[in-house]
Amino acid sequence: MGRVEGKVAFITGAGRGQGRSHAIRLAEEGADIIAVDILENIATNEYPMSSPDDLEITVKEVERLGRRIVARKGDVREPADMRAVVDAGLAEFGKIDIVVANAGICPLGDDKPLSAFQDALEVDFNGVVHAISAALPHLKEGASIIATGSLAAYIPGSVDNPALGPGGAGYSLAKRFVGQYMHTLALSLAPRKIRANTVHPTNCNTDLLHNDRMYKIFRPDLENPTAQDCMEAFPAMSAMGVAWVEPVDISNGVLFLASDESRFVTGLQLRIDAGGYLNIHPEP
Numbered sequence: 001m002g003r004v005e006g007k008v009a010f011i012t013g014a015g016r017g018q019g020r021s022h023a024i025r026l027a028e029e030g031a032d033i034i035a036v037d038i039l040e041n042i043a044t045n046e047y048p049m050s051s052p053d054d055l056e057i058t059v060k061e062v063e064r065l066g067r068r069i070v071a072r073k074g075d076v077r078e079p080a081d082m083r084a085v086v087d088a089g090l091a092e093f094g095k096i097d098i099v100v101a102n103a104g105i106c107p108l109g110d111d112k113p114l115s116a117f118q119d120a121l122e123v124d125f126n127g128v129v130h131a132i133s134a135a136l137p138h139l140k141e142g143a144s145i146i147a148t149g150s151l152a153a154y155i156p157g158s159v160d161n162p163a164l165g166p167g168g169a170g171y172s173l174a175k176r177f178v179g180q181y182m183h184t185l186a187l188s189l190a191p192r193k194i195r196a197n198t199v200h201p202t203n204c205n206t207d208l209l210h211n212d213r214m215y216k217i218f219r220p221d222l223e224n225p226t227a228q229d230c231m232e233a234f235p236a237m238s239a240m241g242v243a244w245v246e247p248v249d250i251s252n253g254v255l256f257l258a259s260d261e262s263r264f265v266t267g268l269q270l271r272i273d274a275g276g277y278l279n280i281h282p283e284p
Contacts (some may be wrong), residue, residue, distance in 0.1 A: 019103055042119055052133075098143065112165040124174035144195045144262070199272060202272070
């Protein structure tokens with residue numbers, strides 16, 4: 001029997017990257033999936049967003065595991081979109097047991113318009129709130145809510161670093177807000193035996209990390225840096241000396257928090273960062 005056998009998970013940003021990985025990992029352990037992604041670009045975000053073909057791959061991977069999936073296009077910035085996806089999932093499955101508020105963007109660069117700040121904040125923080133708010137009326141005792149934060153939430157100066165631009169400031173601020181919001185949510189929901197936890201990844205092997213703009217942030221001394229050029233800079237963020245973690249490393253943490261193994265775990269800020277936090281805060 002799988003660790004989340006018979007449960008239903010609602011996952012945002014499920015078209016690719018960490019979201020797809022979470023969908024597959026939870027499906028491997030017996031969950032059915034409600035998946036949503038924007039499936040169109042956001043102007044201030046330099047790297048492309050997920051496509052309909054990306055989401056279709058997620059669908060096929062979940063179905064290949066023998067699990068059911070409801071997949072929809074939707075923008076986490078729009079509460080009505082989240083309610084519509086939740087309603088479609090409830091029509092199919094009749095319940096939601098797990099919420100993984102994962103969708104995020106990182107529009108970096110000091111040449112970005114001020115609207116990049118708003119876009120990052122609306123996707124990375126408001127999107128978490130909208131997804132959870134849509135699902136919350138349908139959650140019962142034993143349900144688990146998981147939000148994606150970031151190691152950036154713990155990096156001093158990440159909000160006011162001019163090199164990151166307004167979008168980078170919005171990203172870092174949003175991730176700090178996510179951790180604080182989930183702490184408050186955990187307190188509010190504890191009497192109902194509903195858990196709320198946050199995972200904070202370090203660099204993760206997805207499109208959010210592997211794009212020309214992110215490489216330029218790590219290697220501003222080069223005109224057109226590549227991933228290989230960044231291989232010395234990336235491990236500096238990790239006490240364990242790794243350049244990045246894989247999406248499944250985050251998914252394994254999500255699986256634990258989604259399962260009944262963590263039935264008394266709530267309000268946790270789970271850093272899956274290869275010791276990145278230790279580099280930033282070496283004192284206990």
